[in-house]
Amino acid sequence: MENMENVGTQKIHPAEIMIKAMAMEIASDDIFLHGLASPLPALAMHLAKQTHAPDVVYLNVADALDPDPNEYKLCPSSADPRHAVNTIAIVELLETFDLAMKGKQLGMFLGGAQIDSRANTNLTCIGSYESPKVKLPGGAATAFLTPLVKKLVLWTTNHSKRVFVEKVDFITGLGYEEGKDKEVTVITNLAVFKAGKEGLILKSVHPGVTVDEVIENMSFKPYVEGEVPTTPAPTEDELELIRKLDLDGIRFSEFKR
């Protein structure tokens, strides 16, 4: 599953395809937040801000507004104080939540241990809540933010039948909600989807990945229409940016487990 692409002389890792895909969800007028355990979103936010979305408001779980990309060093904990380097302001997570409650143009990256065809997510438990087979870490901000954000970007580095299930064991987070000003994107190590009335709509497959491979690794059928484009890979300059922010290669951690 680890498809390495060549751009110029450099190999491209699926992590980097995902980072680019995440960055493309960010517009300059957005406010974006990333939480704990979020190396890919953190890099995507930096990438977007340094390329097509210079005015995006960058907020993170280290309570830092717009950390300095020239001094930033991606660390294993997303709350690491080094993620607040040269920040312009301390913005408590609660203040970001207040922005969500006020209906501001907030975007959020969230993971999902299980994701269903409506892009509902489960981060609470495998099995029942009362007697779980696996007690997962918990949904963090998922239950609160998923109904409030304008852009919800779900991601998983484990595109599989175990993650893409017919019905989540527990609804920790809400995905697609009809009639709501909320765009739901799902980005995996194989593909990019949008959530809609039809279910998960396959928007692109990563370089070297087939549509069949994407579908075979899901417990439900995504909606596929016509020719599915290839997810754009980062350019050489973009790769350089990503690598400078993450000299230790922490972006690959989620792929090693």
Next chain:
Amino acid sequence: MENMENVGTQKIHPAEIMIKAMAMEIASDDIFLHGLASPLPALAMHLAKQTHAPDVVYLNVADALDPDPNEYKLCPSSADPRHAVNTIAIVELLETFDLAMKGKQLGMFLGGAQIDSRANTNLTCIGSYESPKVKLPGGAATAFLTPLVKKLVLWTTNHSKRVFVEKVDFITGLGYEEGKDKEVTVITNLAVFKAGKEGLILKSVHPGVTVDEVIENMSFKPYVEGEVPTTPAPTEDELELIRKLDLDGIRFSEFKR
């Protein structure tokens, strides 16, 4: 009505008697707040803190915790930034209100344009709310704090039938509330009262003031039992403290109008 007392070689003004009486309501375990237009309470809080109540938490409408008495200079506006001199912390008024809601040992000084026998106060309007004869400045924190504080100290520099009325035109603030952990004191330019089941209980008359004089200037009868003591005057040291904090004599302003 301006009774000047001699202590040593210095004349004592009713303002100073009132400051001393106010200070005596403050205990070391209290948290005390003063609001706008409160020169006498401000001086009383300093006096208490420098004498019998060194640990009282001093909060004011300049959002300052424990301003430095050695640098303090009483100014016409109680929110003057000079009332925050060398403060230990900025404490927003809302934070003091939070302390009140949490049921902390908070004390507050409040004025009253009208005060009745239960120590209910009116700061809203003379006449009806809809068509007031006089629109008063408004109760400020009165409605919110009077039911919450543990010590309510009301003051007026105009002990008169106009202030002490049978029934206030508008209940801006609650005075005595049976069964509540709340001590209500009324300090005037003539006397000191406590509010109780019986109504206003005359506790002391200021030096040179007679009990008759106190009663004649009220529209209702206070409760008087036995010999009424004289309100203690500040000592020479206390006067010195007061004068150092208020070199411009702002404590007399309310008496001049």
Next chain:
Amino acid sequence: MKEKLVDAEKAVELINDGDSITFSGVSMVRVPMSFIREIIKAGKKDLYLIDREPGIDFDILIAAKAVRKVRFAMVGFELFGLAPNFRKAAESKEIEWIEDTCGAITNALRAGASGMPFVVVKGILGTDLVEIHEKEGTWKVIKDPFSGEEILAVKAVNPDVAVIHVQKADRYGNASIEGSRFEDVYKAKGAKKLIITAEEIVDTDYFRKYPERNTIPYFYADAVIHMPKGAYPTACPNYYPPDYEEIRRYLAMCREGKVEEYIKEWIGGR
């Protein structure tokens, strides 16, 4: 970050006739007086002013006939006396007014900043203000769903515009309030539009060096105006104290029936 630095004439266009507005500061401290002068100059009308403990700002805007309604916990000049133009307009019903109490209006502004539709507040029950606000639709006595006890629900306040005077801001809207903050941070974050006036325009590096001093981050601001002495004659902590003599002069002229003359001079000159 987007450029937000504009001149006052441009920023005042953000205000529409009929808007609800709140200003920074209390009484004679950090009130955005220079911007209020611009509001009067621009001939804004029918404003609904909302604040905890205002003074000259409310009074002079009322005198300038810019005001339809006021909401406040107290309006006055402390030891200098009542607010003459407010009082006259209220008693003669030239303006509408609703009296509030500090603990309710400040919590309503804080709730507004949090995006909460309402907030519950202790105290107040038993006073005559409850009936006034239940009629107005701003408060409601409800039952605590957990304890069953009666408590006051206060509807959040999100003014159309907040005008906040600060000591330091950058051209993008990062703003630092030094010393007493009152409810100004909540006002700024809860208002639909935010106008920052600042004693000094500093480089953004100032905030990178002292991020804790950034009390209102840039993304809240719609306009930043460089207004040295922008709170005068009220105080700006660390910059200047209130000019009590000027405030007394205003009051004296009001009492002599010369408030229009005062305003004319104030709008014209400096």
Next chain:
Amino acid sequence: MKEKLVDAEKAVELINDGDSITFSGVSMVRVPMSFIREIIKAGKKDLYLIDREPGIDFDILIAAKAVRKVRFAMVGFELFGLAPNFRKAAESKEIEWIEDTCGAITNALRAGASGMPFVVVKGILGTDLVEIHEKEGTWKVIKDPFSGEEILAVKAVNPDVAVIHVQKADRYGNASIEGSRFEDVYKAKGAKKLIITAEEIVDTDYFRKYPERNTIPYFYADAVIHMPKGAYPTACPNYYPPDYEEIRRYLAMCREGKVEEYIKEWIGGR
């Protein structure tokens, strides 16, 4: 101001078996680890731990059998994996647990700091957490008394004890959190008892010079303890980063079934 500086053995007596406790920090940042060691040393039992996004603090206290119940929005070690002792105890029902969500638990703590009995929060409706908390009595779906819309009421959380690690404090309890504050200020102000642990004890003049840095004024504190490296192996901003190797070592020993050995060594040494 009263002297509050005590040693850890004295301060830990403020905690009773069965108490609800919240700690400062999130994940691997500014968690009061040195004080947590004291809690384990003192053999405290049946604690009810409440936090937004805890990690090693919850996990090690659970391993040490000090815990009866936990409430959290997420417990884990981020990229290093699940919290092994929490997971085992939760799945085997050795402890009770209730999952929360960041926006509810942080607002519950903020409401606790404000003295409000409850607070209303948007979002959340439609998720399966609602039923869990309605059963627990911590949340309730109510009608907004003004708009009539459904909204979630969240009961305030006022823990029995908050233990907050800060960079600087004076002996009276004035405390300065530098950098990210998370919900620590609300935790401190809402808890029934407050224990401050500090990297440095500074003179009160520090706060007189920088009053804005006083994030938790003295009157909230019940005890102050000088604990340099008091957050280790988690980070303390401006002082030290997380020691990721030490945290991995903890996890490795847990996975090898040697957590008791780790705790023994930790309690004994330093």
